[in-house]
Amino acid sequence: MKIYGIKLIQENEKDKLHYLMNFISKEKSIRISRYRRWEDFQRSLLSDVLIRSMIHRNFGIPNDKLLFKTNEYGKPYLMNSNIYYNISHSGEWVICVMNETSPVGIDIEEVKIIDFSVAKQFMTEKEYNKFEQLDDVTKQNYFYKVWTTKESYIKADGRGMNIPLDIIETNFSKNGNIQVSINALESKCYFNQFKLEKCYLITVCSAFQNLTDKIEIINIDEIVHELKVCTEL
Structure with missing residues (x-):
């Protein structure tokens, strides 16, 4: 299993990002071009x-041999x-996880001030009762631990x-399990x-115990190089 991450780029690297549009599907390119917000x-x-x-x-x-489809629930997968x-993004980060043994799920969330009332919408009764007994700082940590665990699982x-x-x-056991x-x-x-850094929490889920907590940080120049090389082959 390997995990990779890339930070959103600065304004002075816009040209590199637009160049990368050449390496995605036409349908995806059209869809992405409709976004009004630069971050999206x-x-x-x-x-x-x-x-x-x-x-x-x-x-x-x-790259031209990659054929992506979605299952009946909308999850993307690589054909043949x-x-x-699996991919996730939050705040300034985009991350992905991949392996060859089993389906995987990953979720990253920027830990920040939130409306605690949201917790009741996704926690079980037992989880919410525990949540209500915590102080605000511990509540925030528990909120994101529960949220990212459930997100990685369903993915x-x-x-x-x-x-x-x-x-x-x-x-969540005391030994970290x-x-x-x-x-x-x-x-x-x-x-x-x-x-990741001080304010991002990542949870990875897999059917096999081949998990890692190591994330390799990639920059946009590495992506440009990799896609140019595999296109020229």
Whole structure:
């Protein structure tokens, strides 16, 4: 399993980002071009080219041979391949995870001040009762631990938001292990949770215990180089 991350770029690198539009599908290019906010444009494009470039780096598959589809629930996957991947973005970061053993899910969230009332919408009764007993600082940490765990789980599962978050119950042990259960039935998954910088929390979910907490930071020049190389082959 490998995890990669890239930060949103600065204004002086806009030309490089627009150049990368040449390496994505025409349909995706049209969709991305409709974004009005620069940050949304970046997140969507960087998500696409990050996974394309890292698939080539790790597996040697040329960009023009990559065929992406979505399952019945809308989760993207790579056709005719045993490569599993998932993407997430929040704030200034876009990240992806990939492996060859099982479906994976990843979620990154910028830890910031939030409206605590939202917790009742996605926590189970047991989780919310615990949440209510915490002080504000601990509440914030618990909120994001629960949220990213559930998000990574439903993304690994492949059904996404078709699984109601408030039926998934999380359990965080003192030794750092994370378990989830649905309607009291324990799910056979493994999780890893770690921070990026000081204010981002990442949770990874997989059916196999081959998890990592190491993230390789990629810059836009590496992505440009990787896609140019695999296009010229």
